Amino acid sequence: MYTDCLKTGHFQAQCKVAKIIPITKPGKKDSYDPSKYRPISLINITGKVLEKLLINRIMHHIHKTKFLNYNQFGFLPQISRIDAGMTVKQFIEPELERRRVVIMTTLDVQGAFDAAWWPAILRGLMDADCPRNLYQLTQDYFKDRRAVMLLNSKKLEKRVTKGCPQGSCCGPGYWIILNNSLLNIKFTHHTKV
Numbered sequence: 001m002y003t004d005c006l007k008t009g010h011f012q013a014q015c016k017v018a019k020i021i022p023i024t025k026p027g028k029k030d031s032y033d034p035s036k037y038r039p040i041s042l043i044n045i046t047g048k049v050l051e052k053l054l055i056n057r058i059m060h061h062i063h064k065t066k067f068l069n070y071n072q073f074g075f076l077p078q079i080s081r082i083d084a085g086m087t088v089k090q091f092i093e094p095e096l097e098r099r100r101v102v103i104m105t106t107l108d109v110q111g112a113f114d115a116a117w118w119p120a121i122l123r124g125l126m127d128a129d130c131p132r133n134l135y136q137l138t139q140d141y142f143k144d145r146r147a148v149m150l151l152n153s154k155k156l157e158k159r160v161t162k163g164c165p166q167g168s169c170c171g172p173g174y175w176i177i178l179n180n181s182l183l184n185i186k187f188t189h190h191t192k193v
Helices: 002-008 045-064 081-097 118-127 132-142 171-183
Strands: 017-024 037-042 145-151 154-160
Touching (some): 002 045, 045 132, 045 171, 118 132, 118 171
Antiparallel strands (some): 017 037, 145 154
């Protein structure tokens, strides 16, 4: 069945329904703010396995073709935020020794996974010359997704049109692909992204 899905680029419909489990974020226990919850998406085991097979093949292709920018640090094996910090230090230190002005800007994108734009992820896969079957399977993975949450014996259901579900196997890999184009923006030789 999985081989068939990988060959044909078809992600089964019953695997696209996520059950949402709201988990309270640390330190926000007594708050009434809805942002205190982290919505974890659970799909059936068949879908979870297919997600893992899909993203493993995509990441294998991306690493094999050296598609990722060398300044990509998130969600990669053998690379951590310490590596990112050391890269920043190596770039800034010589400038400070020469008594030059250094300006650093950082971004913390709130709800980043929830806002991941699917057309940009698909564009990134196209730019990476992703094999056609994996591209089609990703397209189908995004199509007709639904989120379901049970709340006080009421079933709330919503069509999902963007984002990488929290708790999905594909989320981190798709996030890397989405952000890679930002790291490839060309600036002057005094700027590093």
